[in-house]
Amino acid sequence: MTSVFCDRKAIAVFVLPALILFLVVGFLPIAQSAYFSLLEWDGIGTAKFVGLSNYVDVFITDFFGIKFDHSIVNSVVLAILCVFLQLPAALALALVLASGIKGERAYRTIFFIPVVISSASIGVMFLKIYNPDFGVLNELLESAGLGVWKNDWFANERTALMSALLPVVWQYIGYHMLLMYAAIKGIPGELFEAATMDGASPIRTAFSITLPLIRPILRVCVTFAVIGSLKFFDLLFVMTGGSPSPATDVPSTLMYNTIFTRRLYGHGSTMAVFLVAECMVFYLVLQRTLKTREERGEERR
Amino acid sequence: MNRTKRFGLIACAVAVTFAAGAYAGGQGESKASGQKAKITLWSQFADPKSMDSGAIAFFKALENTRTRFPDVEIEHVGTGGEAYKQKIPVAGAANELPDMFFWWGGGTAEPFIKGNRVLALNDLASDGTLKRLVPGTTDNFVFGDKLYGLPIYISTAQLYVNKELFLNAGLKVPATWDELTTAIVALKAKGIIPIALGAKDRWPAMFWNAILDIRMGGVSAMNAALKKTGPFNTPEFVAAAKKFDELIKLGAFGDNYMGTSYDDSVNLFLTGKAAMIYMGAWVNGQIEADNSPVKGKVVPINVPAVPGGKGSSNDWHGGCGETFFMNANLKNKEQVWPVYKYFVETMAKEAFLAGSGSSAWLSESSDVAKMNILALQIGLLSAKATGFSYWWDQILTGNDTESMFGSLMQFIAGKSSPEQYAQELQTKISDRK
Numbered sequence: 258m259t260s261v262f263c264d265r266k267a268i269a270v271f272v273l274p275a276l277i278l279f280l281v282v283g284f285l286p287i288a289q290s291a292y293f294s295l296l297e298w299d300g301i302g303t304a305k306f307v308g309l310s311n312y313v314d315v316f317i318t319d320f321f322g323i324k325f326d327h328s329i330v331n332s333v334v335l336a337i338l339c340v341f342l343q344l345p346a347a348l349a350l351a352l353v354l355a356s357g358i359k360g361e362r363a364y365r366t367i368f369f370i371p372v373v374i375s376s377a378s379i380g381v382m383f384l385k386i387y388n389p390d391f392g393v394l395n396e397l398l399e400s401a402g403l404g405v406w407k408n409d410w411f412a413n414e415r416t417a418l419m420s421a422l423l424p425v426v427w428q429y430i431g432y433h434m435l436l437m438y439a440a441i442k443g444i445p446g447e448l449f450e451a452a453t454m455d456g457a458s459p460i461r462t463a464f465s466i467t468l469p470l471i472r473p474i475l476r477v478c479v480t481f482a483v484i485g486s487l488k489f490f491d492l493l494f495v496m497t498g499g500s501p502s503p504a505t506d507v508p509s510t511l512m513y514n515t516i517f518t519r520r521l522y523g524h525g526s527t528m529a530v531f532l533v534a535e536c537m538v539f540y541l542v543l544q545r546t547l548k549t550r551e552e553r554g555e556e557r558r
Numbered sequence: 559m560n561r562t563k564r565f566g567l568i569a570c571a572v573a574v575t576f577a578a579g580a581y582a583g584g585q586g587e588s589k590a591s592g593q594k595a596k597i598t599l600w601s602q603f604a605d606p607k608s609m610d611s612g613a614i615a616f617f618k619a620l621e622n623t624r625t626r627f628p629d630v631e632i633e634h635v636g637t638g639g640e641a642y643k644q645k646i647p648v649a650g651a652a653n654e655l656p657d658m659f660f661w662w663g664g665g666t667a668e669p670f671i672k673g674n675r676v677l678a679l680n681d682l683a684s685d686g687t688l689k690r691l692v693p694g695t696t697d698n699f700v701f702g703d704k705l706y707g708l709p710i711y712i713s714t715a716q717l718y719v720n721k722e723l724f725l726n727a728g729l730k731v732p733a734t735w736d737e738l739t740t741a742i743v744a745l746k747a748k749g750i751i752p753i754a755l756g757a758k759d760r761w762p763a764m765f766w767n768a769i770l771d772i773r774m775g776g777v778s779a780m781n782a783a784l785k786k787t788g789p790f791n792t793p794e795f796v797a798a799a800k801k802f803d804e805l806i807k808l809g810a811f812g813d814n815y816m817g818t819s820y821d822d823s824v825n826l827f828l829t830g831k832a833a834m835i836y837m838g839a840w841v842n843g844q845i846e847a848d849n850s851p852v853k854g855k856v857v858p859i860n861v862p863a864v865p866g867g868k869g870s871s872n873d874w875h876g877g878c879g880e881t882f883f884m885n886a887n888l889k890n891k892e893q894v895w896p897v898y899k900y901f902v903e904t905m906a907k908e909a910f911l912a913g914s915g916s917s918a919w920l921s922e923s924s925d926v927a928k929m930n931i932l933a934l935q936i937g938l939l940s941a942k943a944t945g946f947s948y949w950w951d952q953i954l955t956g957n958d959t960e961s962m963f964g965s966l967m968q969f970i971a972g973k974s975s976p977e978q979y980a981q982e983l984q985t986k987i988s989d990r991k
Contacts, residue, residue: 520957
């Protein structure tokens with residue numbers, strides 16, 4: 258049987274189905290988008306080749322006032338929130354859960370529920386919470402005597418972005434928590450026993466044993482959180498879709514809007530190409546920076 | 559087994575898998591040819607139980623047409639809401655449109671006309687059909703000198719007034735602009751939202767902008783601007799924007815109009831938290847529904863004429879904009895045409911009875927007794943119409959619509975002045991032909 262795996266032709270045949278699938282479903286659409294980004298096209302009629310002028314318009318002249326650059330900033334804000342708010346929260350929950358508290362499994366399930374619920378339902382739920390006329394949030398503020406803080410959350414430019422991004426951050430805490438929890442559970446118990454014997458406090462144990470040992474999964478979480486933020490779509494699309502104020506636009510909602518509502522296939526494809534490139538760059542940079550630190554640790558040892 | 563043989567076997571297996579897939583694909587296609595003539599029909603009416611008057615009319619018309627033409631099989635696929643608005647363009651791009659499909663006229667239809675996806679009806683409709691239509695109702699379906707769709711019903715927007723709230727506040731239903739502004743101030747003082755506005759969905763705000771433009775500049779100037787044969791930055795339209803701004807500053811739309819969605823705004827009106835709403839006739843059904851708290855308390859009126867404006871109070875925001883298009887590649891169009899014609903006319907009649915608006919087809923008197931009272935009143939009001947100007951977001955192309963919405967939202971959020979706003983529309987829409 259080993260001879261099959263040494264046979265290059267056989268390897269090629271086995272790889273072929275997956276490779277074809279990847280090329281057709283993954284690579285071809287990207288290549289197609291890259292081509293569309295050079296066209297002026299409404300998606301139905303005849304297309305005109307315009308070279309790089311779509312790129313110039315999307316990033317520099319912005320003739321139609323789409324404000325793509327603004328949406329990129331928003332997605333970066335989301336990435337920062339995810340890394341510095343969502344992941345620490347997820348880590349804290351994972352550490353507490355893994356320490357073997359009462360009702361461990363129940364809590365694990367409860368925290369994971371938002372990940373399982375469809376984003377559309379969560380979006381509608383938060384729309385009701387934020388509703389300026391009868392929303393829970395405003396009612397709570399009112400009854401707590403903080404009526405002056407009542408707000409039209411999505412319309413007010415100062416609160417729109419945070420109001421829209423916090424549900425996103427909240428939704429995926431459970432997801433990262435589960436990844437980290439599983440990683441912590443995979444650490445051999447003797448290490449914790451030894452630490453307890455040496456008299457290390459739970460916090461000391463967390464920082465000196467747990468965190469260094471789950472570093473690979475933390476790296477995965479950071480990568481997921483950042484890349485996921487850059488191309489985030491569904492929940493924001495349901496909640497605001499960029500209206501009433503464009504303050505809550507992110508690149509994917511804007512791209513959708515540009516292609517399907519404005520019917521500017523060229524501009525939309527330009528954004529798509531940028532998104533692919535942006536995610537690749539961020540991915541590589543993250544892999545680099547996080548890896549070197551790990552290697553540095555190994556060298557020191 | 560030697561190596562080459564094993565490799566051959568694997569290759570065989572792969573080949574068989576692919577061939578099986580291809581065979582299965584081929585089978586699906588051959589099913590299409592049948593005995594009966596078959597018409598595929600797509601619409602945005604997905605739920606046969608819907609209370610939406612358009613949906614009621616559609617499903618009644620579909621049923622009647624099926625009974626009337628037993629030798630024709632109509633295969634209907636309904637896709638609700640936004641999904642439908644993506645489905646048709648995607649099918650259009652792939653040239654896989656059905657024989658007949660529901661769509662909007664004006665700029666929304668332009669890509670399909672330019673891409674030769676839709677059948678021109680001039681030859682077919684010269685059988686006397688055109689004479690049976692209310693004049694002017696085909697405007698949004700004519701491109702160049704060709705007609706592409708038959709009109710269904712005339713849809714209008716009017717100001718719905720909650721008489722009870724007005725009475726309680728000691729006010730009378732406003733007939734002039736001054737009476738309207740006085741009422742706004744008085745209602746606001748009583749803690750009632752004077753006018754419900756769902757600006758979060760953008761188009762309800764556009765409705766107010768449109769009717770004020772129509773009042774200040776007149777229907778012809780409005781239509782010229784929308785069709786890019788006239789300017790958007792005229793003094794009249796700037797004045798209209800100023801009126802809109804005045805209403806906002808007066809508190810006419812409450813404090814939270816920006817974050818209120820269309821559905822929320824209708825609910826504010828239905829629950830009596832808001833005293834007026836300027837909306838299309840499709841809300842008739844909801845207002846007069848048996849469980850509606852405002853049933854029987856609402857009267858539709860024209861938005862009063864604005865002092866100094868060129869338009870009269872009988873100029874309307876609305877018109878005919880929805881239709882069914884036929885596929886340009888339709889093979890048996892002579893056979894489909896009578897079905898199409900009967901279907902559209904029946905839907906027009908049923909839409910009128912369901913309270914969607916008056917029919918675009920001239921016909922003998924219908925059974926008025928069963929009709930929605932609001933629809934009847936609106937019919938009487940709009941019978942005096944001196945002109946129509948249709949919804950901006952249908953006349954303009956998708957891109958122009960988004961540019962318009964962008965500027966409009968900036969304007970009503972108080973970030974640009976009336977002059978800047980009018981100028982933005984001019985540069986973004988009119989100057990770009």
